[in-house]
Amino acid sequence: MQSVDPATETRIDSFDRHDAAAVEKRLDRAQRGFETWRERSITDRQALLAGVSDVLEANESEYARTMTAEMGKPIEQARAEVQKCARVCEYYAEQAGTFLQDDRVAVEPGAKTFVAYEPLGPVLAVMPWNYPFWQVFRFAAPALAAGNVCLLKHAPNVQGCAEAIADVFEAAGFPEYALQTLRVADETVADVIADDRVRAVTLTGSVAAGRAVASEAGAQLKKTVLELGGSDPFVVLDDADLERAATVGCQSRTYNTGQSCIAAKRFVVHTDVYDEFVDRLRTEMAALTVGDPTDEETDVGPMARADLRDDLHDQVERSVAAGATVELGGEPLDRDGYFYQPTILTDVPTDAPAATEELFGPVAAVFEVESEAAAVALANDTEYGLGATVWTNDRGRGEAVAREIEAGCVFVNEFVTSHLELPFGGIKNSGYGRELAGEGIREFVNRKSVWVSDP
Structure with missing residues (x-):
């Protein structure tokens, strides 16, 4: 070993x-x-x-x-x-x-x-x-x-x-x-x-x-x-605080270089705020510092193994071949180490790897939906059920949507993580x-x- x-x-x-x-x-x-x-x-x-x-x-x-x-x-x-x-x-x-x-x-x-x-x-x-x-x-x-x-x-x-x-x-x-x-x-x-x-x-x-x-x-x-595993949905409704949602979404997708079961992986965004949210998310992810993990200023380090990086890139390439658009990144970094660029994919077909498989690295897949009901349906359209996030300025609406999502934990207007005082696990x-x-x-x-x- x-x-x-x-x-x-x-x-x-x-x-x-x-x-x-x-x-x-x-x-x-x-x-x-x-x-x-x-x-x-x-x-x-x-x-x-x-x-x-x-x-x-x-x-x-x-x-x-x-x-x-x-x-x-x-x-x-x-x-x-x-x-x-x-x-x-x-x-x-x-x-x-x-x-x-x-x-x-x-x-x-x-x-x-x-x-x-x-x-x-x-x-x-x-x-x-x-x-x-x-x-x-x-x-x-x-x-x-x-x-x-x-x-x-x-x-x-x-x-x-x-x-x-x-x-x-x-x-x-x-x-x-x-x-x-x-x-x-x-x-x-x-x-x-x-x-x-x-x-x-x-x-x-x-x-x-x-x-x-x-x-x-x-x-x-x-x-x-x-x-x-998990393929956690990050649901952004039409009344969400987009600035905070994009900031937390970036953190949730790239923390630990995106190698987390409860990372935000599928961004499900209402059409009324879709363009603005994608712009904000792109700005946040483009500003990340990728590099030496021993450096205090580094936000995103290398992936843990070469095969993990290569598998992630294969998923990105197959998703693009299926019709997805690369809004940011999309390639390994040309340097020593197993580094991958923070990446955003849009226009992701529902049968593409970025929609159906877990992306265990710093790649966000963004989906546009026309209604709250469509957001819930897409959030639940996965074999996984670990965590989920809902973003809305209406607490009652957020709780109602949280109850509809099939997951072991759902956080409204908050970063998904494990807390000592709460049971953690999936379905x-x-x-x-x-x-x-x-x-x-x-x-x-x-x-x-x-x-x-x-x-």
Whole structure:
């Protein structure tokens, strides 16, 4: 497994895969450790999580540099990611006990009836490269607080991040078995899922990866949570604040170099404001600074791998061949590194790749619609259902439209992102299950109903 700097195309480091004996050792350690960890008090687990937050804050710059080097995230955004990881640890350090306390349920006089929330065991996490710290911490913090232990199979190109994350937990005082890395090939994941010691699986990644993991876990009757792709609509109605919508739309499409499941990808714009919005969006995206991700002034860095850049360009070219118009960009940058120009496509046919496929990079596809009803219909005309945005100066109208859109989260007049206090996840081909908030910590527990009567 090699880490390659996507800005310079130079090798950073290499990591040996774990052989069968090493995997066996980690699985055995996880199972044995779980029996001890589950008995630790919730207050102990919360205190250790608070310590993880401290470690992250103390070493923020170091971890940010690791992310930027391995997957090209602009350094300011990398620091923000470390900060968010610290906040999620603080959040569950404060709230886990409340979320996991027994729920008393009155059924019959004289009987004590309640629901207890108990850990499942070792949970395998198959994690992606695009948010190499955040995706892990938003799972691991609640899972560990609930009394589970974690096995982390990270993306091959961010193994430095994976090892750094394991070091964070160790530095905070977590036992070695609490979070272990598994450096294994994708084809080995099925064997790990099938192992009796693994009790559940969570995956953030592509639809194809989600189907494979869900199929294997389903065959073993094991719980899964899947957070998959997205083709989020960004709906601009005829009464929207166009200046703010264009500013936020640009940010939402290009943050993390557009490599985000909840990025705005399909801009659905009412015909009355279409021309002005496209002009404003073009101005915003043309002003972005593309370049060295270690430079504080950089807005858009390289894509994480050469194949990702090439696949994105292929989607753009096929969309243009189908009839789309390039309003801005449309080409890789002629320089070292895996850079792609911020791009705007208009006149996109509804059967073109820019309409039907997820564009995982800084390319915005803009669609013109004649009515609110047409906007909702186009927003829902996708296999995905992760996030969505609605822009209007009428709060009541915005809420009404939000209720009509098929997605796991809809934001009105706001940037779509995950919040600690709100459950996060999708529907349709964007996956199932929820992360964060109380719903997230209760995904990997046994909701045990208990009835106690007098003898």
